[in-house]
Amino acid sequence: MASLPPSTRFDATYEGDTSTMNPARCDVRSWIGASNVAVSAPIDDVVLALSELISNAIEAAPGCIYRVRISVEADRLGLIVTNDGTSVLPESSQWTPENVLASSGRGLAIVAAVSDSVETFTEGGATSVVAWFLQAAPE
């Protein structure tokens, strides 16, 4: 059975309030910029995916602390957002490519579009979503 990536290089928790989204985005942008990890996707895409995952975490478990981690594997970087609440992510997704003016449902579609793959884990009442980004090939 698949499980969360065991090794993480960035690990921070934030209050489950939208006011923490900007600090979390900045922390991750700065960490990636200062690290020697080169992802193939633009860093703006990684930060966008993070913002969407945090929005979902806060929506699923408002007021609960959420955790942001980065796992670095040989060929990919995993962006992991975990909400400590027992709620699961909302499944409804009104947005479709045929219904682009829907009121909601774009968040996870954006994550899927900018990342290479997305996985969801539920353990011990916590929900984690991992967006994977391939590392850039060495020059």
Added chain:
Amino acid sequence: MDQKRLRCRAMTDRASRITLEITGERTLGAVGVLDSHTADEFEARLASFGTEQDLLVDFSEVSFVDSSGLRALVTVHKLFEPTTNHLTVRGANRAVMRVFELTGLVEHFHLA
């Protein structure tokens, strides 16, 4: 160090903000970040200008938009649909345009 990282470092402890100022007749300038924290207030303020004439909002100083920001723009865009007038977004940067493109909104929004 690139400008985004410098700006980020200076703002790292701050919640996101967005301002919407009147810069001309039916012309607004948005400055800041449009995310879950700012979208509702932005939407309410943008909608408050009404739909009886075209409305232009300059996004050249908006550094980030996520799906919550898109929802706000879509909501106000829809207010204009029963009319012959338009909400136009001008000057969106490359990162913001990418979000419009990813979600297909580039085909629906009036962009300049």
